[in-house]
Amino acid sequence: MGDYSTVSGSAATSKLLFRQLFEKDSSTYTYLLADVNHPQKPALLVDPVDKTVDRDLSLVKELGLTLIYAINTHVHADHVTGTGIIKNKVPGVKSVISKASSSKADIFVEHGDKIHFGNLFLEVRATPGHTVGCVTYVTGDGHDQPQPRMAFTGDAVLIRGCGRTDFQGGSSLQLYNSVHSQIFTLPKETFIYPAHDYKGFTVSTVGEELLFNPRLTKDEVTFNNIMENLNLPYPKMIDIAVPANMVCGLQDLTKRSSEPLAS
Numbered sequence: 001m002g003d004y005s006t007v008s009g010s011a012a013t014s015k016l017l018f019r020q021l022f023e024k025d026s027s028t029y030t031y032l033l034a035d036v037n038h039p040q041k042p043a044l045l046v047d048p049v050d051k052t053v054d055r056d057l058s059l060v061k062e063l064g065l066t067l068i069y070a071i072n073t074h075v076h077a078d079h080v081t082g083t084g085i086i087k088n089k090v091p092g093v094k095s096v097i098s099k100a101s102s103s104k105a106d107i108f109v110e111h112g113d114k115i116h117f118g119n120l121f122l123e124v125r126a127t128p129g130h131t132v133g134c135v136t137y138v139t140g141d142g143h144d145q146p147q148p149r150m151a152f153t154g155d156a157v158l159i160r161g162c163g164r165t166d167f168q169g170g171s172s173l174q175l176y177n178s179v180h181s182q183i184f185t186l187p188k189e190t191f192i193y194p195a196h197d198y199k200g201f202t203v204s205t206v207g208e209e210l211l212f213n214p215r216l217t218k219d220e221v222t223f224n225n226i227m228e229n230l231n232l233p234y235p236k237m238i239d240i241a242v243p244a245n246m247v248c249g250l251q252d253l254t255k256r257s258s259e260p261l262a263s
């Protein structure tokens, strides 16, 4: 696993702080990134989960970071996003999701957009197929950006797997094309950080998935056959999660027993 606890860009104008956080009920990874060389230490969370918002915000506070964005890779079907609760608890935080997701948020991103935090940024790559609005966020390409790059793939690429394509406008053909054109074209040493893992893996690389991914290394027709025969049960939370996530997650905090962030 790459040590991204803190990484300086070569010009030392930026310094990435990186944490991978886990929510066990949905096996979801949330990622915290910040530029700790910037006076405000601006930070963002990728794919926060409602149940672990308090943990994540405590960590943000302990590390002296200023949370500015709560970002989703897509409209999740298996858990409620933490973005709505975070917005309620931390004034000024903006929620971010792709325009193509048709979900509510403060900021809508499209392919090619950059999300800046301090002197660091994430590049937005459209990777539809698991859902229509899926995007992958890739750390910046530049002399003051951390190397190797890191790709937050949501459910497009999972470690030795990929997101299912049987609901939310999913398409195996589209997913195959998205991954091969937008993720597998990144340098082989690029780290892959998915939204979920069900086997205990934490990180992979583009090079590793190009060699060992049992679905995405196949040709398009074989991939389509694999995806049509997964026979996975629907996520337990889908009927609650999708409607909630279409409006940026829970908005009315009186409907859940979450404590305000201790000051």
Ligand SMILES: N[C@@H](CCC(=O)N[C@@H](CSS)C(=O)NCC(=O)O)C(=O)O
Pocket: 026, 076, 077, 078, 155, 161, 162, 163, 164, 165, 196, 230, 232, 233, 234, 235, 236, 237
């Ligand atoms: N058991 C879980 C849901 C598992 C599941 O369907 N995971 C999704 C990602 S969350 S939308 C998926 O794409 N899985 C692909 C795979 O091959 O497992 C639950 O009930 O919540």
Ligand SMILES: [Fe+2]
Pocket: 074, 075, 076, 077, 078, 130, 155, 163
């Ligand atoms: Fe998903």
